[in-house]
């Protein structure tokens with residue numbers, strides 16, 4: 001009965017085409033006078049700002065969620081990316097993103113742990129009626145510290161949901177993802193808890209991160225998924241070949257490419273001498289971020305820069321625009337601590353090139369051997385189930 005209510009994939013594609021056509025008729029970035037700011041500390045910003053208008057729909061039927069075509073990953077503002085600017089600066093930047101039309105903001109319980117959700121809540125809860133803050137459960141966090149274990153038992157999900165709602169200062173979570181698969185709790189049992197939380201109004205939708213195509217099918221059958229969030233960029237294209245993107249397409253599930261700039265590497269701002277902060281940057285634990293790997297993989301950045309040079313694009317914009325043209329049910333979530341980078345990233349929506357031009361770039365990059373795997377052995381064990 002519920003399933004009948006959902007749009008068929010064909011219906012969804014037709015609708016998406018119509019939306020796409022209407023979007024094509026209007027500029028994706030437009031100069032617009034800012035809407036009245038909700039918060040009083042905004043009076044110093046300029047009256048005219050580039051606002052993104054392109055939107056994308058993740059999921060179908062009752063699972064559907066429409067958000068800005070580019071989202072914002074909040075994680076790196078105070079976790080794992082070395083820099084932690086002053087809290088006020090972070091809040092101001094998040095408001096700048098809202099002003100520029102970004103309506104999807106991504107955080108997780110484990111980021112911080114907890115502090116990232118608190119930051120997102122403080123900055124974004126005043127806008128809760130016009131944006132979506134998504135968060136993730138799964139990693140066990142006890143007394144503010146991670147244990148390295150997974151815990152998606154029903155009572156834990158319920159407890160984590162309550163805690164996230166409190167930290168985010170919202171009444172309902174727009175999308176609650178399972179961050180990593182829990183080998184001790186079946187995905188059907190997780191889906192059951194999710195369906196109850198939806199009924200109770202605590203969450204609106206759910207998603208999964210870094211799971212196999214088989215798990216996506218089982219989960220979606222048990223309770224319709226809105227989106228899958230997995231790593232996807234020029235240096236990590238597994239989802240193209242392991243059935244994940246094919247399954248999303250077939251079932252009408254959205255896709256969120258995370259770390260779309262490969263944790264900053266594809267921007268060209270990282271080199272073999274870059275120092276990562278000891279206690280606040282997981283890049284130093286990743287095989288692709290050793291000085292040797294960085295030196296070798298810089299050839300990939302050179303190709304992005306080469307492609308962008310004659311087209312007026314930075315390497316970051318090439319990386320993001322490539323993802324954006326893949327499918328209209330994909331919404332990358334780059335993170336930044338800088339207004340200049342936010343504006344640069346949003347500008348990636350301005351560029352559109354032929355499939356042939358992109359294929360040529362893909363072929364050049366595919367010919368470059370990538371040095372170092374994306375995760376260390378421990379992190380790798382937690383993905384692909």
Ligand SMILES: NC(=O)c1ccc[n+]([C@@H]2O[C@H](COP(=O)([O-])OP(=O)(O)OC[C@H]3O[C@@H](n4cnc5c(N)ncnc54)[C@H](OP(=O)(O)O)[C@@H]3O)[C@@H](O)[C@H]2O)c1
Pocket residue numbers: 072073074075076081083106107179209210229230258259260261262263264265267269316333334335336337338340341342344345
């Ligand atoms: N589901 C999961 O398991 C998972 C895992 C990892 C991440 N995520 C999500 O994905 C989001 C983004 O991931 P991420 O932070 O790992 O990687 P990312 O978005 O690929 O890269 C972020 C890094 O790139 C830099 N950057 C951003 N724009 C730039 C630009 N225009 N020019 C130069 N540098 C730029 C940022 O530094 P500046 O501050 O200097 O701009 C930051 O250090 C996270 O916030 C999180 O929400 C999810």
